[in-house]
Amino acid sequence: MTDATKYDVVIVGGGLMGASAAFFLATRYKASVALVERGRVGAQASGVNFGNVRRQGRPFIQLPLAHHARDIWGRLPALIGEDCEFLPTGHLKIAFDEDSLAALETYNAEARHRGLSLTLIGVNRLRADYPFLGPGAVGASFSPEDGHANPRLAAPAFGRAARRAGAHVIEQCEVIGATRQSDGFIIETADGRVLRTPILINSAGAWGNRFAAGFGESVPMEARGPQMGVTESLPYFVSPVLGTGDSSFYMRQVKRGSVVFGGGGHVAVDLADPRPRPRPAHLLTQLRSLTRFLPSMAGVQVVRTWSGVEGYLPDKLPALGWSAKVPGLLHAFGFSGHGFQLGPGVGSVLADLAATGDTNVPIEPFSIQRFAGNGPAKISSRPSL
Numbered sequence: 001m002t003d004a005t006k007y008d009v010v011i012v013g014g015g016l017m018g019a020s021a022a023f024f025l026a027t028r029y030k031a032s033v034a035l036v037e038r039g040r041v042g043a044q045a046s047g048v049n050f051g052n053v054r055r056q057g058r059p060f061i062q063l064p065l066a067h068h069a070r071d072i073w074g075r076l077p078a079l080i081g082e083d084c085e086f087l088p089t090g091h092l093k094i095a096f097d098e099d100s101l102a103a104l105e106t107y108n109a110e111a112r113h114r115g116l117s118l119t120l121i122g123v124n125r126l127r128a129d130y131p132f133l134g135p136g137a138v139g140a141s142f143s144p145e146d147g148h149a150n151p152r153l154a155a156p157a158f159g160r161a162a163r164r165a166g167a168h169v170i171e172q173c174e175v176i177g178a179t180r181q182s183d184g185f186i187i188e189t190a191d192g193r194v195l196r197t198p199i200l201i202n203s204a205g206a207w208g209n210r211f212a213a214g215f216g217e218s219v220p221m222e223a224r225g226p227q228m229g230v231t232e233s234l235p236y237f238v239s240p241v242l243g244t245g246d247s248s249f250y251m252r253q254v255k256r257g258s259v260v261f262g263g264g265g266h267v268a269v270d271l272a273d274p275r276p277r278p279r280p281a282h283l284l285t286q287l288r289s290l291t292r293f294l295p296s297m298a299g300v301q302v303v304r305t306w307s308g309v310e311g312y313l314p315d316k317l318p319a320l321g322w323s324a325k326v327p328g329l330l331h332a333f334g335f336s337g338h339g340f341q342l343g344p345g346v347g348s349v350l351a352d353l354a355a356t357g358d359t360n361v362p363i364e365p366f367s368i369q370r371f372a373g374n375g376p377a378k379i380s381s382r383p384s385l
Contacts, residue, residue, distance in 0.1 A: 004196035007034045007168070009354050010187055012175050012211060013204035014039075015046035016151075016340065017332050019158035019169075020072075020347025021201060021354075023080065026165035029355040033167040034195055035159070036187070038174045042155025044274065045205050046343065048308035050228055050250060050262040051151045053341045054091045055116055056143035057107070057247055059317065061365045062342070063114045068361050069345025070145065076344075080161035084153040085254070090240035091146035093247075094126075094293070096136045100245035104141040118143050132237060134292050141245075148241050148252045151340060158347070178214060180326055199354045201330045206311040207271060208333025212319070212368070215326045219319055219371045221311045221334050225269040225276040226262060229283060229305040231297070233257035242293055249289040259297070261290055266337070269309050278305040312336045317366055320346065322353065324369035330354060331368050 009025055011018045014037025022035040035041070053073055055066040077083050095101035108118045121140040126133065130140075163169045170193070177188035184198040202211045209221040234257045243250035249263035264285045269276040283305055291298045313319065313334040323329035330353055332346050339346070345361070352359040368374050 004186065004194040005034070006032075007195060007197045008032045009034075009199045009201060010185065010195050010197040011035045011201040011203060012178070012187070013037065013202065013208065013333075014041035014155065014159060014169070014171065015044060015203060015205050016042065016155040016158065016343030017046075017346040017350070018201065018203035019155045019162060020344045021203065021332075021350040022162035022167040022169065022347075023158050023165060024348050024351035025354060026162055026167040028351055031355060033162070034197070035162060035167055035169045036173050036175055036189065036195070037169075037171050039274070040156075040171050041159035041169065042152070045308050045310045046155040046340065047152050048228070048306055049151050049226070049310075049340045050260065051148045051252070051340065052091075052241060052250065053086060053149050054143065054146040054241065055341070056091050056093060056111075056118060056141065056146055057243075058338070060110060060114050062317070063111075063116060064362050065342055065345050065349070067115055068348065069342050072344040072348060073149070073341070076157075080157050082153065082157040084157050085150035086147060087149070087255075088145050088147040091143040092130070092240045092242050093141045093245050094133065094137050094242060095139045095245045096292075098138065101139040104139065104245055108141055116143070117145075132294055132296060134295050136292065142240070146241065154340075154343065158344070178211070180215065180328070184328060199328045199330065201332065201350055201354065203332045203350070205333060206309045208311060208319070208331065210271070212331060212333070215323065215329060217323060217325055217331075217368055217374050219313060219334065219368060219374070221313050223269050223271050223309055224266040224312050224337075225307040225309060226266040226337060227264070227278045227282045227286070227305060227307050228260065228262040229278075229286060229302050230261075231259045232301040232303050234259065234300065238294070249286065249293070251290060251293060258303075259290075259300070261286055264289060266310075269307075271309065274309055276307045276309060278307045310335070310337050319368040320349070320366035321363050321368070324367065324374045
């Protein structure tokens with residue numbers, strides 16, 4: 001075997017979570033870090049999602065992590081030297097029937113006690129403030145500090161910042177083996193590298209379950225492909241992110257004028273194909289929703305559609321935190337289509353866990369041991385740097 005290069009932490013998977021974890025480990029803790037990515041940093045789900053930076057509508061147990069992430073999003077220029085086109089334009093959830101409106105009212109009442117300030121908007125004010133909306137809207141909920149960012153920029157920006165801070169960012173490098181030995185992990189790659197580390201982070205996205213299964217921690221995760229599209233450039237007229245109350249459709253306009261949209265469900269995809277194609281029939285459904293939101297969009301040209309590969313768990317919550325079986329192994333995967341906003345917060349939490357063994361952000365509900373066969377935890381102590 002080739003002589004192993006030793007690191008304090010090795011991260012497998014260069015999406016937004018892995019890249020931000022590498023950045024925080026290198027800057028906050030001065031750790032030696034290797035980030036290993038099979039393709040390019042941010043090329044998978046982190047780079048092809050809708051770009052929603054929202055807390056509104058999340059499960060309440062996710063809000064502490066979402067709040068932590070939102071704080072980081074607001075400090076990106078100071079942290080990594082780039083803003084990644086993050087704009088706190090606000091997020092408007094729109095109800096098209098009374099049941100949806102009642103659900104928004106119930107959520108808002110509880111959200112106030114969870115640190116999320118939302119404003120309910122009645123139909124008259126909605127018509128006055130957003131006259132471009134379709135006639136079926138009966139009310140909405142507004143989250144003023146949410147917004148959107150450019151997913152194509154975020155993970156690569158964290159990767160570059162991590163590299164500048166001293167992290168070893170290794171792209172176009174597939175991991176072909178990872179084993180636990182008495183003193184830590186041995187990671188082997190297709191190009192002949194051998195890495196040794198006491199702490200291994202699994203942030204391999206939709207492939208994270210395969211990696212976890214290699215250590216006996218398989219979970220019932222499905223790989224699915226969402227679909228997004230973008231229109232030709234139009235005069236800028238929609239500031240907030242718009243979405244339905246049940247998040248079945250969402251859209252935003254960038255300052256350059258294009259309208260980005262998504263939702264309407266997703267389809268099962270094959271992990272052997274990391275570039276699934278969008279479905280034309282799905283696009284037709286989305287266009288009907290788009291014109292329901294904004295009747296003026298009828299006849300607008302769609303210039304590009306795309307899909308991706310995301311991992312979905314049955315309860316739509318991630319597997320995040322320490323392994324229940326393997327000392328030194330951390331998981332961060334299965335974010336079920338809503339991980340982009342959480343990404344920098346997850347990276348920060350992973351860095352704290354790897355460096356100190358713990359975090360002050362509550363993540364217990366996301367433990368992998370909640371799945372059959374993965375608990376109770378058998379680790380007597382959590383390693384740290």
